[in-house]
Amino acid sequence: MASQTTSTGTSSPKNFHIFGSGISFSISPTIHNAGFKHYYLPHVYDIRESPSIDDVADLILDDKFGGGSVTMPHKLQVHKFCTDQTDTAKLIGAINTLVVEGDDRNRTITGDNTDWSGLHSIIVNHSTKTNQQPSVGLVIGAGGASRAAVYAMHRAGIQSIYIVNRTASRAEVVKKDFQSAFELIILPSLKEIPRMPEVIIGTVPAYVTTEDQFSSIFGPRGLCIEMAYKPRQTPLLTVAQRHEGWQTVTGVEVLLAQAFDQFRLWTGREPPKERMMEAIAEHEREKARKENGGIL
Template identity: 30%
Template sequence: MTTQTRVVTCADPAIDHLDRHGYLFGYPIAHSLSPLFHQTIYDHLGLRWSQLLLESTDMSQFLRLLKDPKLYGASVTMPHKLSIIQHLDDLTPEARAVGAVNTIFRRGDQFVGTNTDTIGVAESFFQNVRDPEAICRGRPGMVIGGGGAARAAIYALVQLMHFSTIYLVNRDGSEVEAVIAWCKSQGYGDGLIHVSTATQANALDGPGAIVACVPNYLPVTESEKEARRVTEVFLHKAHKGAILEMCYHPTPWTEIAAISQKAGWQVIVGTEAVIYQGLEANRYWTGRQISEMPTLRVKEVIAQELSKAKL
């Protein structure tokens, strides 16, 4: 089966040759490597499956496509991670706790939403840091950002990586307050600390693991500049850990990544989180264990595509 990316806007007769198919539902997603990623896995497993791009904001259209008995499930991205929840039959504990869905799978006749971004964050550290216990032991974690990705990162740091204290850094204090309130309501927000100024950061212990969940834009407003100053204070403390830069488009090497590397931190690029959340999604869809999936080949394919984008 040849690897290709297809963009669909309605039920597509070209999928008739497939045994099963899924969708990536979001907008804009024309740049997404998701179909290529999943095709690499399906070809390795000998499955006549494909994931198709559904670049759309039409929820009713997506819900109609879900009814296809050949559909194995779907990936869901912005702007639908929250709005899809009301249309699902059930949620996994992770999706419920984070309040966002990025993966839909079938459970009998039900459609269930989960959030594999949490696994993607945690596994990015577990698989890329030689001794995560050494850099994280007794240290706080830190999340830069204040949206849904930040909630998934907080969940991963607290519930999967067992940090008891998490610093939150963001240009918008009201977003941080909303994130803290949400996480507390779900039982994993008691150790969250909003660090709003460089002066406050100077007085705190350095973190062991950082997850950056913000776009790769130069800070312009005073609040953006202060959030960057807070970040740099933590990066320049004596203790050096690992930072996961979730932003990877159009390039995984962002300004925050460059600052972090220069300061002596290990940088983990965002494609790592994409890969591990995608592997977890396929565990739900295929019923296969991640150990059966071609992790190294997937990494090679994604790296090749990103190198083409730079040309």
């Protein structure tokens, strides 16, 4: 996708935002601003928190809007500001990326989803590394993030995909929305798994989970991906790490994977992955220093 440039070939300053509620802790600005800085792009990415997507309509419609990240609870409503949506965003039913092209009357805003593509790259990389194609997957939760998770599993060639949620009716909705593309198997609980999963993706907030919940879901080997990243170490990851044959992926790594795809869509450039990861490490060191009264 074309980068945000003027007719003279020099980058014009654009404003990028993350839209959502309860996102004051987001590290997305750290990631994307590091990428812009690496390429000497004059763009700025910041947090715009609001209870409703309508509250930030002026930012989306502004001529200087370059693109945006969208998190809950706005992923299911932001389509109203889109000129178009990608086929994957339509199927998943959630938008986490706004891509702007053109200017003035020719400007378009496309709703896309990089949550799934980030997860897909993680699964495929693991399969390539281990030389094993997983056949059974488990998604924990049935919210907006679960839709990207089940679709990523499907695209990665996983044949049997289980989904479990505290409220079964929400899982039924997810199953129905994907039934034209593939079948989901709803489990009544984590203690009733027909075949042990080789890929597990957690999509629920860490604070509502306990280690005991996950004691029976791990077989001899596999890949466990956590989408929650606050805190970094979650009960799901803790249990997975007790099983020697399991690789774990933190929520921060998932965030980075989807951010890499966003950066490509927004700028047309390859994301400077090492610089972005380094920026997060610097951010966390500074946060730890402040929490320790300026002493590390």
